[in-house]
Amino acid sequence: RxxxxxxxxxxxxxxxxxxxxxxxxxxxxxxxxxxxxxxxxxxxxxxxxxxxxxxxxxxxxxxxxxxxxxxxxxxxxxxxxxxxxxxxxxxxxxxxxxxxxxxxxxxxxxxxxxxxxxxxxxxxxxxxxxxxxxxxxxxxxxxxxxxxxxxxxxxxxxxxxxxxxxxxxxxxxxxxxxxxxxxGISPATDFTDPNDPRHDVALVFNGKKLYANKQILAIHSPVFNAIFGNLTNRDKKEFQLKDVDRENFHVVLNILQDPAYTIDGDLKLFE
Missing domain, CATH: 2.60.210.10 (Apoptosis, Tumor Necrosis Factor Receptor Associated Protein 2; Chain A)
Known part of the structure; x- marks a missing residue:
């Protein structure tokens, strides 16, 4: 049929x-x-x-x-x-x-x-x-x-x-x-999504981007606190990160978002 x-x-x-x-x-x-x-x-x-x-x-x-x-x-x-x-x-x-x-x-x-x-x-x-x-x-x-x-x-x-x-x-x-x-649930954050309203900055690694929140980065890093606190950078929406591995930094963002996040092996960001 x-x-x-x-x-x-x-x-x-x-x-x-x-x-x-x-x-x-x-x-x-x-x-x-x-x-x-x-x-x-x-x-x-x-x-x-x-x-x-x-x-x-x-x-x-x-x-x-x-x-x-x-x-x-x-x-x-x-x-x-x-x-x-x-x-x-x-x-x-x-x-x-x-x-x-x-x-x-x-x-x-x-x-x-x-x-x-x-x-x-x-x-x-x-x-x-x-x-x-x-x-x-x-x-x-x-x-x-x-x-x-x-x-x-x-x-x-x-x-x-x-x-x-x-x-x-x-x-x-x-x-x-x-x-x-x-x-009562904290949704996982997709740091590759430019449309997530929680993201207000793009971090560029050799042309590839990750998206994050300036305030969270500044709270956990004196380096980012200094960068974002600079008057010339306050309205800047995109930053180039040199000599930083994108995949490793992605792991760092996940850890900041969820302290229970686990990784395998050693995490190395800088020499």
Whole structure:
């Protein structure tokens, strides 16, 4: 049976990011349930780029698992949104009649934290108009680090080829989401992102840049304190650093941002 081609997605069907929020997308293609194990070629899947300065757009590659979905679940590759780690989780409990889908935030913060999440889960159909879509808005916290649906779709509907969710022995579920109102968690800083509002200076190493905060550098370094305190440099947004290894300095910035950051080997900045 020839499946009808998917129609082009309409922009107004996608969830746009809320003001002052961060957005991301995880797309994980997994096999039809209970099919014979075999390796599939990894696909390059795009993380949707939102119109937000707090976003970390990019790509993930995911090698599909051909085994059955277990009660403990299968996880997509981890992606970061606003420096926070997220995964797509698929589960099927023993004797269950439905597939479970969740957006999961991995956090090791012992102190109380919370994040507001709005997510749209989509099970793709060979006919785009028949995509199965469900939305949820929830506040995640220490005791509840995931949001989603315990009964997303009946398993019989999922594996029924006449329903159109199986394409070439595979099905694809994606989640598009936005996060906001982050409390109690310090997002990791991307020192290569020029759009992070926390950065106010560019440091140039042989033509390659890292971005940082003048005040933080000045607090920890009398050299930077003197440089930034100079009247002629106060409005300067870019500085050349000579005889300094960019990768080693990147490690230093991570240590300043997170004292628990660990490194392997010796760190050498200057002779």
């Amino acid at each position: 020839m499946s009808p081609p998917r129609k082009k997605a309409k922009e107004d069907e996608l969830m746009g990011p809320r003001p002052d929020s961060s957005a991301g997308s995880i797309c994980s293609s997994l096999s039809e349930l209970n099919v014979s194990p075999s390796r599939k070629k990894a696909k390059k899947l795009e993380i949707l780029k939102p119109n937000s300065g707090f976003s970390w757009p990019g790509f993930i590659s995911y090698a599909e698992n051909e085994g059955d979905i277990t009660p403990s679940g299968l996880f997509s590759k981890e992606v970061e949104v606003r420096g926070l780690p997220w995964k797509l989780l698929l589960k099927k409990k023993i004797g269950a009649t439905h597939l479970e889908v969740y957006l999961l935030h991995r956090s090791y913060e012992p102190a109380p934290w919370s994040i507001d999440v709005s997510a749209q889960f989509k099970l793709k159909n060979t006919c785009e108009e028949l995509d199965r879509v469900q939305k949820i808005t929830k506040s995640l916290h220490n005791g509840q680090a995931k949001c989603g649906f315990e009964e997303f779709i009946p398993l019989n509907d999922l594996i029924n080829r006449d329903k159109g969710f199986i394409d070439d022995g595979m099905f694809c579920i994606e989640v598009q989401f936005t996060i906001s109102n982050i409390v």
